[in-house]
Amino acid sequence: MTRLTRTVLTLGLLAGLAGPARAAEPIKIGFLAPMTGSSAAYGQMMREGVALAQAKTSQVLGRPVELLLADTRSDRVEAANAANRLIMRDQVVAILGPFSSSEGLAAGPVAEKARIPLLTAWGTNPLVTQGKRYVFRTCFVDTFQGQVAASFARHNLKAQTAAVLLDVGSDYSVGLAKFFQKSFVALGGRVVLSSHYSGGDQEFGPQLAAIKDQAPDLIFLPAVLPEVPLIVRQARELGLTQPIICGDSAQTEETLQIAGPASEGLYFTTHFDEQAVVGEAGKHYVREYRRVYAKTPDPLGAPGYDGYLILLEAMARAGSTDPEALVRALEQTRDFPGVCGNISIVGRDAVMPAVILSVKDGKFQYVATVEP
């Protein structure tokens, strides 16, 4: 924590020093992230990535960028309130974030109503941007993610049957489970059981016992921290040895540490992995991340880094911070060379590659990159 604080302070200081000598009015951008509450772990990862992006590009249109962090407290209602506060009180010209699809579904309408562009780099549920004019995303959509997971399960893991275990309280989990199921069935597979839990649960014995009875070839687990490692560990302790496929938000160091040897045989569909990086932007990101934070790059930092830079690049192309001009510029984002690959915005959603990872010997192992 102290190291993080120090790094953030240093970054802030560097950004300040690099700023222009003349006193230009800063451009205010809101940054919505869960800094407290159950997703606080993710909030910290997001902030690291965005801080790196700001250190790289700290001004646009000849004005310094001021990033205003607002805490969603991992809560839908608070996410909407925080978005409102950023727009009304702080008069931001755009918002980056929030994290979860649930938060995005709450904050999106606020931004839409105020006609302030909101750009989430993490909310993957299709409903987040659906029917909106001012809400964009720079991460992939769960319809795509579900398809990637299902195709990998059918073709690479040769699974005939699958069981799904999902969090009924999370829009992300419910949506991703649905899209996986649809694609898996379309590819000739069979979903034998769909079992539920709710966020905050720690005992999954009964659900896992029910899955064991069905003996599926594979378990699909669209879950997040802190449940993922607990579920995986309890599954292995119960004698479930099947491969388990998780979604993007499960790919964290904690998953490996807490699940321990139980994490062997886990697979992830995700945005970023160090070994998957090909472009110059990605290499630069990995180098900088290691230098500043002295650890393996966390998965959620990279989309934030890309999101911030896409927003600034669109602002530069728009030539102003006018919302309408910014929306048009965002719509025209094509092949942005991001850390997570080349990103284009089609409609309101990003079209970009997905990465598949596995776990071998307690480490993430790059398997493949799936182009859209």
Place this chain on the structure above:
Amino acid sequence: MDALQQIINGLTLGSLYALIAIGYTMVYGILRLINFAHGDVLMVGCYIAWFGATMFGLPWWAALMGSMALTALLGVLIDQGAYRPLRKAPRISALITAIGVSFLLENLGLVVFGGRPKAFERPEIFNQLLQWGDLRVLSLSLWVPVITALILAGLLFIIHRTRLGMAMRALSRDLVTVQLMGIDTNRVVAATFALGSALAAAGGIFWAMKYPQINPLMGVLPGLKAFVAAVLGGIGNVTGALLGGLLLGMCEILLVAWLPELAGYRDALAFVLLIGILIFRPSGIMGEELPE
């Protein structure tokens, strides 16, 4: 076989609820205060044990003992700093203060420890996987009920066979009169907080061994569930807390096992049980009707 597996699951979870519920019930019995910070005290206890084990390389039992002692001290400090000044204030003031202390500990935890969960090592003795045919049980799942029973026996001994216990029992009947008899009530209350918090630490550490991770918000749900368990059993009654804990743990596990489509409503079940007991038997299973 499957039923046996679920019953063992329920027994373990229930014992953990019981260990935590006892702390709630003891404080309530004496001060009529629902100490909502109890779950967060548990979280601090886990972090202390974690630091003890990973930073200082203490064996698990030493980390457990050390954490229980330090957490007991924390309980006493919370009582002194937050609750004692309000002893004569309306009960609702102390209740709201308890919620405040709970938020304080949670957010302090986020700042000091960070929001990212930490892996909690499970000692070798608890990590054996026992197998009979299709039945697979972690040795920890069998140890937890045994340890809970031992701790409860010790506690009942203190309450019924020692002078401190006698003072506690007297205090729970009538605080003012006991004070008039020349007993230092503040010391007895402090001892109650110390015992309750030490039990919270023990419960939390076994919780963290069973679900091997800790984070600053880990105490919220066990705290709430233990509160329900305490009310189920009859708040103020230690044996009742045990029964309430076991009942709640069993019900939760069996609900999910038998009605898997309702699994997402597990927490709701706990609160439905709470509402039910408040309507039909407000004093709980073991509670006695006390004249107001």
